[in-house]
Amino acid sequence: MPYQFKNIFVYQSAVEKALIDPEAFWGEIAANFHWFSPWKKVMNCKMELAEFNWFQEGKTNISYNCLDRHLTERGAQTALIFEPNDPNEKAQHISYTELHARVSQMANVLKANGIEKGDRVCIYLPMIPELAISVLACARIGAIHSVVFAGFSATALASRIQDCTCKLIITADGGFRGNKELDLKIIVDEALLSCPSITKSLVVKRTHSTINMLSGRDYYLEDELQKVTTICEAEIMDAEDPLFILYTSGSTGKPKGMLHSTGGYMVYAGYTFQNVFDYQEKDVFWCTADIGWITGHSYSVYGPLLNGATTVLFEGIPSYPDFGRFWEIIDKHQVNQFYTAPTAIRSLAKEALSWVEKYDLTSLRILGSVGEPINDEAWHWYHKNIGKENCPIVDTWWQTETGGILISPLPNITKLKPAFATLPLPGIKVALMGEEKQELIGNEVSGSLCIKFPWPSIARTIWGDHQRYLETYFTAFPGYYFTGDGALRDEDGYYRITGRVDDVIIVSGHNLGTGPIEEAINDHTLVAESAIVGFPHDIKGSALYGFVILKEEHTDHGKLREEINQIISDQIGPIAKLDKIQFTSGLPKTRSGKIMRRILRKIAEGELENFGDISTLLNPELVAEILKDKR
Numbered sequence: 328m329p330y331q332f333k334n335i336f337v338y339q340s341a342v343e344k345a346l347i348d349p350e351a352f353w354g355e356i357a358a359n360f361h362w363f364s365p366w367k368k369v370m371n372c373k374m375e376l377a378e379f380n381w382f383q384e385g386k387t388n389i390s391y392n393c394l395d396r397h398l399t400e401r402g403a404q405t406a407l408i409f410e411p412n413d414p415n416e417k418a419q420h421i422s423y424t425e426l427h428a429r430v431s432q433m434a435n436v437l438k439a440n441g442i443e444k445g446d447r448v449c450i451y452l453p454m455i456p457e458l459a460i461s462v463l464a465c466a467r468i469g470a471i472h473s474v475v476f477a478g479f480s481a482t483a484l485a486s487r488i489q490d491c492t493c494k495l496i497i498t499a500d501g502g503f504r505g506n507k508e509l510d511l512k513i514i515v516d517e518a519l520l521s522c523p524s525i526t527k528s529l530v531v532k533r534t535h536s537t538i539n540m541l542s543g544r545d546y547y548l549e550d551e552l553q554k555v556t557t558i559c560e561a562e563i564m565d566a567e568d569p570l571f572i573l574y575t576s577g578s579t580g581k582p583k584g585m586l587h588s589t590g591g592y593m594v595y596a597g598y599t600f601q602n603v604f605d606y607q608e609k610d611v612f613w614c615t616a617d618i619g620w621i622t623g624h625s626y627s628v629y630g631p632l633l634n635g636a637t638t639v640l641f642e643g644i645p646s647y648p649d650f651g652r653f654w655e656i657i658d659k660h661q662v663n664q665f666y667t668a669p670t671a672i673r674s675l676a677k678e679a680l681s682w683v684e685k686y687d688l689t690s691l692r693i694l695g696s697v698g699e700p701i702n703d704e705a706w707h708w709y710h711k712n713i714g715k716e717n718c719p720i721v722d723t724w725w726q727t728e729t730g731g732i733l734i735s736p737l738p739n740i741t742k743l744k745p746a747f748a749t750l751p752l753p754g755i756k757v758a759l760m761g762e763e764k765q766e767l768i769g770n771e772v773s774g775s776l777c778i779k780f781p782w783p784s785i786a787r788t789i790w791g792d793h794q795r796y797l798e799t800y801f802t803a804f805p806g807y808y809f810t811g812d813g814a815l816r817d818e819d820g821y822y823r824i825t826g827r828v829d830d831v832i833i834v835s836g837h838n839l840g841t842g843p844i845e846e847a848i849n850d851h852t853l854v855a856e857s858a859i860v861g862f863p864h865d866i867k868g869s870a871l872y873g874f875v876i877l878k879e880e881h882t883d884h885g886k887l888r889e890e891i892n893q894i895i896s897d898q899i900g901p902i903a904k905l906d907k908i909q910f911t912s913g914l915p916k917t918r919s920g921k922i923m924r925r926i927l928r929k930i931a932e933g934e935l936e937n938f939g940d941i942s943t944l945l946n947p948e949l950v951a952e953i954l955k956d957k958r
């Protein structure tokens with residue numbers, strides 16, 4: 328079976344093969360990668376126990392597959408195009424040969440600084456080439472990378488470092504983002520005060536700002552690179568050896584360190600990149616996601632490089648120096664596939680069309696969307712004004728936990744339907760579950776979105792807490808992986824994702840658990856209790872609405888709101904700030920003391936009546952009070 332579904336016939340036969348003989352299907356896909364020695368068994372999984380083994384006893388290395396494997400055929404080809412924040416700074420083109428050398432050199436620096444296979448390395452960098460290089464260098468020597476998005480606060484960074492006891496951190500003096508400078512090293516210094524596991528920090532010079540360097544702990548990367556060679560053989564890794572940890576918010580408690588393993592992740596990232604984006608030789612692919620998120624891991628770095636593609640890394644933001652920045656980059660680098668989030672599309676769609684019309688976008692062949700449901704209006708704007716009605720839009724549904732895209736149209740194969748992620752990819756078996764925990768059969772149904780058969784890149788565990796992994800994803804519907812999302816299946820069998828059914832809210836494409844934000848707010852000395860819900864927002868998709876009970880009345884609500892948002896910013900990051908804060912004397916609760924979020928959600932959404940069944944509500948008089956003061 329070919330690795331690439333060139334037409335509908337090949338696609339249909341793949342769908343059939345995957346259904347009838349999944350092991351043979353995945354074995355044939357995996358054979359397109361380099362294995363130092365072959366696997367003995369394709370899969371050995373127990374969904375109920377969340378035990379997943381793929382390509383058992385196979386030996387490989389993902390950095391070898393991303394780099395070494397391409398050297399003879401495409402050594403001179405550009406692997407990475409780096410587009411800096413400032414359009415006046417020159418873009419960099421890094422060839423496969425150069426990237427191979429730089430990754431190997433970086434890997435040697437890690438080794439020279441005591442990093443061994445299995446050690447955790449935290450990466451806290453802006454979107455500069457060193458970020459991709461660090462990721463690949465860890466993979467090369469079998470160190471487990473844990474990339475933390477450079478917008479997270481010192482407290483959030485520290486908790487992620489502590490959770491998986493990282494030994495070393497790679498950071499920068501600072502970063503450029505629009506007209507702002509990020510003080511990364513200052514944040515790291517603060518975080519490391521409570522991270523005894525870190526013995527070394529390697530610092531990239533990016534902004535050349537003045538920073539403190541702690542003797543014996545902090546080293547400039549450029550000095551360290553001088554001390555080593557550019558030759559470093561890739562470590563032979565077992566297919567199930569861990570590759571990386573990436574944290575995602577849960578509805579309660581601390582963030583979950585999702586652990587991905589080497590072989591399955593590699594096969595699935597490569598397979599989905601090739602097919603979902605219909606990658607052809609010499610195409611230039613651009614995914615705008617930061618490598619701090621799973622989208623950046625799978626589709627800015629690993630997926631493209633596994634396929635010998637050219638991938639664009641962009642340091643900046645869509646609105647700097649003006650609203651034409653994305654379109655200018657597409658024109659400048661003749662981008663063929665462009666993959667971004669609905670929130671970015673919505674924010675640019677509200678600006679003048681002249682920003683788009685200034686640039687030549689005819690190089691584009693495929694457009695992608697990810698991270699949250701794309702609404703009809705945004706879909707049509709994207710299709711018409713960016714794709715000029717010539718480019719299929721792949722609305723890709725997936726999660727940090729799934730490692731790669733699970734539901735998406737395939738360009739020129741799947742008939743598109745705006746705002747529908749359409750169909751699962753060959754090899755993926757989706758189920759919708761009803762209230763009685765039964766699988767809903769047939770079309771025109773909606774329920775909880777589950778996956779009922781393992782796939783190679785499913786997360787292996789939550790770092791250090793397999794029990795939490797089981798409870799979060801595998802107990803709601805025994806034998807199924809529960810995604811936390813709701814979805815409907817229409818008359819054509821197409822899937823539309825309707826949003827989260829748990830207490831995670833997606834703000835501008837970022838998952839935010841309500842629990843951790845409430846905990847942060849409750850740390851304010853005047854706050855007794857709080858509850859967060861989401862409400863629809865034109866650009867962000869959802870925004871956060873906080874209901875806060877004070878310990879005692881306070882006259883300056885404006886100041887309190889600022890302080891509460893500051894605490895959230897300090898403990899999590901600016902992305903989790905609340906759009907609206909309402910002070911109230913109580914929260915609607917059930918007789919058993921549980922907050923009735925359903926009612927708060929309705930109020931935040933602007934509903935004035937129709938709160939559904941409120942028979943279990945302990946304090947109905949509160950609802951009128953909350954409605955009166957609604958913001």
Ligand code: WTA
Pocket residue numbers: 575620621622696697698699700701722723724725726727728748810811812824826827833836837838
């Ligand atoms: C949401 C991002 C609708 C969904 C890859 C999921 C989507 C969560 C889509 C995972 C889409 C992602 N349509 N919703 N095409 N893609 N989501 O872990 O709620 O950052 O569960 O992974 O984003 O977010 P995460």
